Amino acid sequence: xxxxxxxxxxxxxxxxxxxxxxxxxxxxxxxxxxxxxxxxxxxxxxxxxxxxxxxxxxxxxxxxxxxxxxxxxxxxxxxxxxxx
Numbered sequence: 001x002x003x004x005x006x007x008x009x010x011x012x013x014x015x016x017x018x019x020x021x022x023x024x025x026x027x028x029x030x031x032x033x034x035x036x037x038x039x040x041x042x043x044x045x046x047x048x049x050x051x052x053x054x055x056x057x058x059x060x061x062x063x064x065x066x067x068x069x070x071x072x073x074x075x076x077x078x079x080x081x082x083x084x
Contacts, residue, residue, distance in 0.1 A: 002019070002020075005018075005019070005020055006018070024045060024057060025057050027044075027045070028041055028045060028053060028057040028058050029057070029058060031044070032058045038050045038053055038054055038058070041053055041058070045057065
């Protein structure tokens with residue numbers, strides 16, 4: 001199964017370093033970030049309760065992206081400062 005999965009990801013142009021588990025995490029995180037209720041996400045991924053969905057799979061993407069972008073902005077701003 002993993003061999004076939006890696007062939008598909010390679011054919012899709014995203015390389016062969018992916019595994020199905022990563023897609024589940026990404027799916028849950030994207031759905032959550034898009035405002036889908038955790039109960040619906042839980043149903044879609046086949047969990048019995050929301051506990052696993054919330055504690056293991058759901059990662060908040062927007063704060064991480066925003067914090068990362070702000071940090072990169074600081075780094076580049078510091079790099080562009082010309083010493084006197």
